[in-house]
Amino acid sequence: MADFTLTYDAFDPAQEGLREALTSTGNGYFASRGAAEWEDASAVHYPGTYAHGCFNRETTILGGRPVLNEDLVNLPNWLLMKLRIEGEEAIRLDNVEVLSYCHSYDIRNAVVQREVRFRDRSSRVTTLRSRRFVSMANSHLAGIEWTVIPENWSGSVEVISGLDGRMTNHMVARYRELEGRHLNPWSPRTFGPEIIALKVQTRQSNIYIAEAARTRVFRGAAPTVDPEVTRSLDQMEDYIQQVLAFDVEQGAPVRVEKMISLFTSHDNAIAETLVAAGKNVARYPDFAAALTEHESAWTELWDIGDIALPNEPRVQLLLRFHVSHVLQVCSRHTARHDAGVPARGLNGEAYRGHVFWDELYVYPYLNFRLPEVTRGLLMYRYRRLAEARAAAREAGYSGAMFPWQSGSDGTEETQVVHLNPVSGQWHPDHSHNQRHVNAAIFYNVWQYYQATEDVAFLRDYGAELMLEIARFWASIAHYNAERDRYEIHGVMGPDEFHERYPGADEDGLRNNAYTNLMVAWIAGTAPRVLDLLPRSRRAALRVRLGLTDDEVRTWDEMSRKMFVPFHADGILSQFEGYADLEELDWARYRAEHPNIQRLDRILKAAGDDPNRYQLAKQADAVMLFFLFASDELRQLFDRLGYDYDPDLARRTIDYYDRRTSHGSTLSLVTHAAVLGGLDPESSWQRFLVALESDVGDVQGGTTKEGIHMGVMSGTLDLLQRGYVGANVRDGVLHFDPTLTDRLDGLSFPMQFRGTSIRVSISGDELTVHTLADGFSRPVRVAIGDEVRELTAGQEWVAPLRWQRTLLKGGKVGIMPTRGFQAAIFDVDGVLVDSPHERAWKDSLRELMEHDWADIADQTTWSDERFTPQVYQQVLSGKPRMSGALAALEYFKVPNSAELAQVYAANKQAMVIKLIEAGDFEAYPDALRLLLAVHDAGIPVAAASSSKNAGLFLRQIRLDTFAAEQGLHYDFLRPDLSLLEFFDVDISGRDFAQGKPHPEIFLTAAAELGVAPEHCIVVEDAASGVQAAKAGGMAALGLARADDEELLAAAHADLVVTTLDDVDVAALGEHQLRRRTS
Template sequence: MKQYLEHHPWKIIEPGFDSENQLLSESIFSLGNGYMGQRANFEEEYSGETLQGNYMAGVYYPDKTVVGWWKIGYPEYFAKVLNSTNWLGIDIKVDGQVLDLAKCRVEKFQRILNMKEGYLSREFIAEFSNGNRLKVNACRFISMARPEIAAIRYSVKALNFEGKLEITPYLDGDVINQDANYGEKFWDQVAGDINDGRGYLLLKTKKLDFHICTAMDCQIRKNGQELRPDLDKIKNEKYIANKYFLDIQQNDEVTLFKYIASTSSRYYQVGELIAETSCQSRKAAELGFDNLLAEQSAAWGEIWQKSDIKIEGDTAAQQGIRFNIFQLNQTYTGEDERLNIGPKGFTGEKYGGSTYWDTEGFCLPFYLSTADQSVAKNLLLYRYRHLEKAQENAARLGFSGGAALYPMVTMNGEESHNEWEITFEEIHRNGAIAYAIYNYVNYTGDYSYLADYGLEVLIAIARFWAQRVNYSEKKNKYVILGVTGPNEYENNVNNNWYTNRIAVWTLEYTLEVMDYLKQEYPESLAKFKEKVSFKPEEINKWHDIINKMYYPIDEEEGIFLQQDNYLDKEQLLVSELVKKELPLNQHWSWDRILRSCFLKQADVLQGLYFLEDKYDLETIRRNFRFYEARTVHESSLSPSVHAVLAARIGDYQKAYEMYLRTSRLDLDNYNNDTEDGCHITSMAGTWLAIVQGFGGLRIRDNTLILNPFLPEKWSSYSFKINYRGALVNIMVGLEGLTIQNESKNDIEIKVYDKEYHLAGDGQLKIKDYKQG
């Protein structure tokens, strides 16, 4: 772990500048609004180690795969989100000396991410080699109220000198991705211009023809008075700038306001981009920084009203959950069903910004409970719109008859991952997509989704499983061979318990949905059957697989096995590892990891988390005890599942330990890998750890279920959920449990196995509660 940030309930505070923390801070202090995002790079020049990052949602590049060999069905490209026009840049020179924190002496540095109001501020004093001391105060935000707008306020104050000041705000499109093959650049300039205080760049990608236009409007004030200083207009290839020249006296303060608009051809016709973008940046400048910031604060106030989790008695835990909620809301707003959630969001380039199974497995419940129902529905529609591509993907691998294999990694529905064991073997992702449909319908009661969209996807996935199984004559069972489960520390295994189990569950759920539609939506069922050329014998095959699926089990231990022959491995415990060898993936060879019993995440526990209602408490407890002791949690998705299951079996201390690990995974850099971006999708797991773990939230038989406990270190906590039109506030404290219905809609609720009717605007108080 690397703990260098101060604990605060609403802020992330970095006290002092240490260049060794810069990449880490660039990730943690990132900003976004679902439409665009920005790593926390400095505005001024910085010659130290940095990862430049400006990203536009949905704008990507089909880069050539990095592997040198090909197999039938192998992805043709690796999709990556592009580092686009750098709009942050503000170069500062004092008497010809460049402001560069890698070269200046830095004092009183402080960087603050204000999560409550949604802005990033930074202040410091820089001393140049000639002894001149300059105080800098910067503030910026990406607007949640105006998706295409960002704004910067950048002030410099002469502390002990008089001299010549140059301020150069610019737009730079000559950018590169860190992982670009052979230093390849992805953008060409279409147009660009610069005038007094304003300018624009219009760029297009070298493939796919995405166009992005970025415009800036700038204003200068000196000691609070607006100025029109002398300036040079600079116009180079993929670069425009204004260079302002000012005389500055001791104690003078000069402030630059830089207003940014960024638009893309995803939302506008190419011919409209320049005029639209320039108009938006001009309007932002007319409104002014303070008014835009007030809008930002109000927008975040509405977000926190629905999604905040309050914790009393543990500042580190409070900061952790709010940081995770903040980043999730910055990453995805649900307003565009063509967009999804990348594991790093807008905080870095790793994983290419593409969509993984993380969305369905971990993120969906967060948006179900904290946003309008349409947001979660759009996550499902993203996959529905890509069904044809999933069927094409399956066909390339030899599957037929409309079988669908959803991609492990995608931007547009096509598979774009380039590792064999993931691209071809992590087929469990199909199960997560089917489970997301169930999860959505179970939570919302929106059964019409099944009739309009859901069944078509379920049938296609079920057809894949029906073809992917093998029938073993020796076992007289169906088996699934050559897979990789969520635990990527074991590749190309046979009969991964989770994969086999989620395959069967998908078949069971598809049949259940068909029976439901037969009763409630017979016309929709008939339409689907005709559309997909459904044959009755398919049902017989599915039933046969359900009844004859093989599951690896160890009777002596009383556990489900990760996969066949898992116990042939030397059985060691994580507690026996030398701490300096962790994380394993940064100290052990891949061969050694694959041969060990240690798990990146426990597949069996993932299955028990999804299908908890199908197993008794003792079965869950035995499997949890066995696998938790062998799990190194080097998948960011792992701790949250362990937290929920630990709470389920009454191991509240372990649940709390796992919660802290997931909530502060990035803030404390647990896995030593946050420098290249935060773990956005696993942040939803932090929310799950509290709401499903500590709160015991479940939905069963159209009833809201709560079985909360209060962690020992906390005096209280509360969270809100949006459930079927009712906004419910759950507060757990030393005096008991209070449930407030903050809407007009009545709901049925069960607490500690006792049923209640909670009327609109009603309140329920329960004095008995569990304490961890």
């Protein structure tokens, strides 16, 4: 990739499907995959064309039952062009010797290009260049230009230019058992000697699609049509082609232009599709003029849609690649049609072209650049309101219940069975229970209104949508008098790994936290929507909907009394009962499978059930911290009567981050966004993975089936909303930047309530500039806690003073740096081989075999299951009581809370006994590093939650160790103990919260007098690494227990298996890196 160009310099059949998807060209009305014009559909190539709204529904018998499937139809192939030399077989890459090959995509202008130089079987060498675009200037126009150069020969050639209506939907292997024939032939015809046309009809939905093509030949740069071309015609009822025959001379280029027009019976202002296509293609300019108009339209789009980050070249190119594809699916042309946001764009057939909740990730980018496009896309939902009302009534609810998957008319298109490609078996699909799509639609309308203040849309369409959705949620919720709370049962959250409780006959889950909190917010927002309407419209709408005062009072009560599930330790529960599920052996599955993103398929293929485990396909409860700012969540929790402590976000995000396989690309975007302040380096790395997810096909071959619209637009929003913190609350456009060290040079345009704005970050300054050109009115902008009103032409330059950046969860984090001025060491497992692990294990065995023998068979404990990995994951680094409770809960011990104190006391007695017996030793590599750090003038601290740490440190003599190692340091004195050596020792103190909370390390940094961002923590436990990262410190992970993956997953900055691998020479430079030799 270079200079706005994605380039492939060699042909690779295995990658061609992916490349065809990535080099698709479209204009927001229709799009075509980047397949070579000369190739037919095969196992390698798939020339697909798709238009918004062109769905067809067919029935297939599977397992003796009828299965209905509605597809976005693969339309007639207009790309078809073939080259024949001297009457021989048409050229394909597999029947010639390819001398050079280049396939490229011009990101700036959405033009796909190929250049092939080949030698045929008669030793003729020919260069064939192809350029193709789908016009952004004219939604019905597309064009192909071929340049043919005979290098060592002269003779006759034929160019076949065709329209093929025999296309089927058979791209996605998982769907091939479903009926894929959707087109019936109608009629081919010609419009004079140059134009061929073809009309087809969808088999069930009766949509007419017509294409017309005008093909001409030009000599060199001559603007006139070659009069020496002879034409012949071949046609069938579903296929038509024209053969253009002409002579070529050695070294003389010949250009062949194919201009096409595409219309469907959904289009406005046409009498008949075939006539419209033929008439319009006859009026089109030549390729060069049409391309110029197309490029001009794209220039306008880049002026309002570009995101510039020049100091990150790879990021910059991928951002623009994503902008290009988002605008090819959702442009101003889209707004003029009845179109939703297909989750996989118009580039393939995955998800059968259906509309899901992915629009939640698409609209934030469009709202601030092309709000009229968002408006048009939201109308797709409004036009299907009647169907949503009918669905709600049929299910026994009120209001409007929109489907999880939507297509032509808004009925539920979610498949009833789903093929598991790992096992080859069909399973029931319960994902229609993802009712949270209704919350997303409500949220999308509200965010559009906040960004635009489009009162007319709210009055005429938006309010009705929102109120009917609020009524649905009020009817699906029920009041639990015992809890004095409203609850929602029988639904799924965004995490599709959990469809029901283990062993349950009924589908759905109780009290999904994301759903319930979204509903509480909806219930509180719906009355505000009513208040925003003009009095007459409010009264008329209430009469038409039959909306009563009692309903509005119920909404208010729900906004105060929705039930929210929590774990015992204050973590937001994904759903009620999630904490009771089994933990998954992640290390085992990572070792056995190269890709575990789709753990559900792996588990089901092995006869297991993902519903049993604490895992997630994608962000679920974490979505709340993605959609709402911390002050919004605090207000929401306060209204519900729940505590929203500053650490809730960090605890919850950390918990689910370790249990999420990211089987959806959307999850990468969400987790990157919520980690922006908590763990900036991890956030940035995930952002990079999300950027590469389609180009690199990280989902294991799925991108060839269609791009992921949510992740492409989500990465754009991640910079805008996640890192710059741009969001609208109560009519104010807020900016709360994080990751500012990564964003130097960032600049992008926005449109806020009709006023054009440019936002930029340069060095330590954020600039918000309201532009004077075009329509402009004063707007209110906030940077941090300060709010100003800016008028046209005004500029606000604000210093980025924050070393500490406000997290979405409401706590203060610190931007980490690689340099450090102090080192904080954990003790157990880092400095000493303590007997803690043995004491925890032996004391539990002693209890299970004696005092607790009567309950042992009710637990999952066995001595063999208490592995070093269990110790590292469950106990290591935690205070004694927290560790005891965590271990008992892990082994499902009844009455864990009551028995934890007994276990903790038993363990303490055993560990003291072992220490007094001298059953421990210091790690030589740790002492060598500690001495080197001190020698470099870097202060050191000991920070262990163990109250026994002092017992170890006091018994270790550094002077003796140095003598044994042959080390000489002037600062060593006789009988110097390790305990005395530390500048600060805070081990064993009572802190309000143990690791992974950063309190212990922040206290150590404060007592050292060093800012946390300049500290490095040396830890062997994942919880300790997480604590360091939460405090904004660098973390050195020490994997003594073969747990590199666990520490890396906790986001250690560097993981080593011995501290001798740390580059000691770099310590004096305050740098952390691995030794190179």
